[in-house]
Amino acid sequence: MALPQLSIWQPGDGLRKIKYKYHVCLIVIFSVLIRLLFLTDRYLWCDEASSVLISRHSVDNLLFHTAFDVHPPLYYLLLHDWIILLGDSIAAVRSLSLLFGILTVVLVIALTRWLANERTALLAGWFAALMPMAVHYSQETRMYALMGMLTLAAALALMMWIKTPTHNRYLIAYALLMTFSFYTHYFTLFTLIAHWIAVTILSCQSHKTACYLKLPGWWFANLAIAVAYLPWLPVLFNLLTHLAQLRAGNDIGWIPPVTWRDLPAMYWHFLPETTDRVFRRSFCGWLWEVLSVLWGEYLYATENMKDIS
Numbered sequence: 001m002a003l004p005q006l007s008i009w010q011p012g013d014g015l016r017k018i019k020y021k022y023h024v025c026l027i028v029i030f031s032v033l034i035r036l037l038f039l040t041d042r043y044l045w046c047d048e049a050s051s052v053l054i055s056r057h058s059v060d061n062l063l064f065h066t067a068f069d070v071h072p073p074l075y076y077l078l079l080h081d082w083i084i085l086l087g088d089s090i091a092a093v094r095s096l097s098l099l100f101g102i103l104t105v106v107l108v109i110a111l112t113r114w115l116a117n118e119r120t121a122l123l124a125g126w127f128a129a130l131m132p133m134a135v136h137y138s139q140e141t142r143m144y145a146l147m148g149m150l151t152l153a154a155a156l157a158l159m160m161w162i163k164t165p166t167h168n169r170y171l172i173a174y175a176l177l178m179t180f181s182f183y184t185h186y187f188t189l190f191t192l193i194a195h196w197i198a199v200t201i202l203s204c205q206s207h208k209t210a211c212y213l214k215l216p217g218w219w220f221a222n223l224a225i226a227v228a229y230l231p232w233l234p235v236l237f238n239l240l241t242h243l244a245q246l247r248a249g250n251d252i253g254w255i256p257p258v259t260w261r262d263l264p265a266m267y268w269h270f271l272p273e274t275t276d277r278v279f280r281r282s283f284c285g286w287l288w289e290v291l292s293v294l295w296g297e298y299l300y301a302t303e304n305m306k307d308i309s
Helices: 013-036 046-055 059-066 074-086 090-115 118-130 132-138 144-163 169-182 188-204 216-240 243-248 262-269 276-308
Strands: none
Touching: 013 090, 013 118, 013 132, 046 059, 046 074, 046 090, 059 074, 074 090, 074 144, 090 118, 090 132, 090 144, 118 132, 132 144, 144 169, 144 188, 169 188, 169 216, 188 216
16 A cells, blocks of 8 residues: 655755745844834925925815826825825825835735746845835835736736636735735826736636636726726826826926936946935945845855755
8 A cells, every 4th residue: 555645854944934924034134124214314305395395285175186187196095195194294194105115115025936936036026125216215205116916916916817717816815915006106007007918928828727817807997997988988088188297387298208228327327426416326336246246246156056066
């Protein structure tokens, strides 16, 4: 009679898991500290002040004003309740984005762990914790940190569904998160397009047993997103028909058109700088680069040690 197969315990497995959790906690704590650094070192600039002014209104007036704004209302609604809870000081209004930024770091670790392994997840977590662009928008009273958090969470839910396509609860979470993101920023559309491209590519791979595009759950999830966004479509159409007025008022169009030369410039813009108010970005940028190199050297050394042993 064949004996049942037992899982073999590997020495050090428990210790490895403890070390991984310890490193995750260390990354999260460090991301909190680095985002608290210089949080109130500058006044609210005009866009941040606009966020606070809109969010001070009652909910009805807030929705009325955001109907003429270039952004959907979800962030303003959250900031409205946040101000009621903590007040409208610089630290208070910026702390909402700080919270979203910290959660984004956690999501980066979770998503990378799901797609790769623990070591890669820790490396991605350090990048997310120290990336100057991520730190910058975690300290700004705008909706960008919220959008990043929601789209990352949606990507995680999508990847979990792709791995287990029979679990439609992941698609429900995906539809909710993408809907929230659409009510946060219109550029969520590009995230949705990227998700469709990914699902299409995975569906076309011959070795995949499941064709995701043929599963009704995927279509129902996207239909749910579209239906949930129907109440805001008239506002979006009205916005698109008044682009000339928005451009004249400098609500849009004040940024020069992007060229191919701007792509490397965008990278360097959020790394070490020498301009006046950007010491915190400069500090984070240098720290980001130094720790990236050190972490890469550590990974290389540990791999070599494994090969030697």
